[in-house]
Each structure stands twice: as C-alpha cells, then as structure tokens.
Amino acid sequence: MAYKGIEVTDGLIDYLLAHSLPRSDAHQDLVRVTWDTMGDRAGMQISPEQGPFLTLLVRLVGVRTAVEVGTFTGLSALCIAEGLADDGRLTCFDISEEFTSVGRRHWERAGVSDRIDLIIGPASDTLAAFSPPEPIDFAFIDADKGGYRTYYERILELTRPGGLIVVDNALWGGAVADPLSERPQVEVIRDFNDAVAADDRVDATLLNVGDGLMLARKR
Numbered sequence: 204m205a206y207k208g209i210e211v212t213d214g215l216i217d218y219l220l221a222h223s224l225p226r227s228d229a230h231q232d233l234v235r236v237t238w239d240t241m242g243d244r245a246g247m248q249i250s251p252e253q254g255p256f257l258t259l260l261v262r263l264v265g266v267r268t269a270v271e272v273g274t275f276t277g278l279s280a281l282c283i284a285e286g287l288a289d290d291g292r293l294t295c296f297d298i299s300e301e302f303t304s305v306g307r308r309h310w311e312r313a314g315v316s317d318r319i320d321l322i323i324g325p326a327s328d329t330l331a332a333f334s335p336p337e338p339i340d341f342a343f344i345d346a347d348k349g350g351y352r353t354y355y356e357r358i359l360e361l362t363r364p365g366g367l368i369v370v371d372n373a374l375w376g377g378a379v380a381d382p383l384s385e386r387p388q389v390e391v392i393r394d395f396n397d398a399v400a401a402d403d404r405v406d407a408t409l410l411n412v413g414d415g416l417m418l419a420r421k422r
Contacts, residue, residue: 277306374415
C-alpha cells in the first residue's frame with residue numbers, strides 16, 4: 204500500500220503555520236524566549252504546528268473545563284486557554300516553578316492568565332487530589348512518560364462522555380515503530396499506545412502531528 208504522507212521540512216512547517224489559526228505576538232515571543240533561554244530543554248516545548256491544532260480542538264469540543272499535565276514554559280497552556288469558552292478554565296499541573304514562571308508572563312500578555320490555574324507539585328499526587336467543579340471536557344498530557352498511564356487513568360475517570368484526552372510524544376521520533384529500538388522510554392510509550400488503542404472506554408486515534416499525538420475520546 205502506497206503511503207500518501209510527505210516529508211515535513213522547515214518550509215512546510217512555515218506553510219502550515221501561514222494557513223492555520225494565527226499565532227499571537229505573545230505566542231511567538233514565548234516560543235523564542237524558550238529556545239533562547241532553555242538550551243537543550245527547549246525541545247520539551249510542543250512543536251509549532253501542534254499549537255494551533257490544540258486551539259482548534261478545544262474550540263471544536265466547546266471546552267469549559269480543561270486540564271494539562273506537564274506545562275513546561277507554558278506554550279501548550281496558552282494555546283488551550285485561547286480556545287476556551289468565555290467562562291472556561293484550564294488547570295495546569297507541573298513540578299517546576301522555574302519553567303512555568305516563563306509562561307505566566309506570556310499568559311498575562313496574551314490576556315488569558317485569568318483562565319489558568321497552576322498547581323505546582325508531583326502530578327501523581329496533585330492530580331489524585333484534584334476535584335474539578337464539573338467533569339473535564341479536554342485534557343492534554345505532556346509530562347514524564349513513565350507517569351502517562353497514571354495520569355491517563357485519573358483524567359479519564361474525571362472526564363465527561365464525549366470529552367477528549369490528547370497525549371503528546373506518542374511516536375517518540377518514530378522509534379515506536381522501530382523493532383530494533385528497545386530504549387526504556389520507547390517501551391513505555393509503546394505500552395501506553397497499546398493500552399489506549401485497546402481501551403474499550405475510548406475511541407482512539409494516533410496522529411503524526413509533531414512528535415505524535417494520541418487522541419482518546421471517552422465513550
């Protein structure tokens with residue numbers, strides 16, 4: 204069967220962004236600041252094309268209650284907040300005050316800081332204690348890969364039927380499909396993908412967007 208995908212180049216990414224939801228000045232500055240100040244860790248930021256995609260997904264679902272596990276410098280949170288309903292709220296769980304402080308400044312500049320609550324601490328603990336005022340409509344998971352199953356299970360428990368869970372790094376640079384790759388992180392992602400794909404509580408689809416997004420809609 205012929206594969207109809209195409210190679211993703213820098214030029215193609217620029218073209219995608221030029222024909223997607225516009226990125227605010229705060230959004231673009233946050234991307235630059237992260238790459239300028241975070242060194243190799245800047246690679247933890249979501250890919251450029253994932254940002255508008257997250258915003259669009261949030262708008263499509265009509266999200267009022269959102270959760271994010273793993274915020275880093277705040278780009279994905281900014282994109283989610285920009286897609287929320289007027290009375291929507293996003294609760295972010297992260298372990299680093301240092302990294303998330305970068306995002307706070309840009310959330311304020313973008314005019315969405317009043318929609319975001321940030322909880323600092325180990326997500327396995329803080330998420331377990333979390334009780335949203337109403338069921339979750341949308342969640343984004345992009346934290347330590349070993350915790351993915353724990354975060355997914357807790358969020359699924361709190362999510363309404365029809366709600367959407369999106370999980371980043373689900374392709375791990377393509378290594379998940381390489382039978383010769385036996386790195387621990389790859390095995391963790393493979394196991395997670397297998398579990399979600401076989402989960403009869405959700406409708407799941409794995410997309411080649413950025414480093415891979417697993418989408419799971421709660422039935």
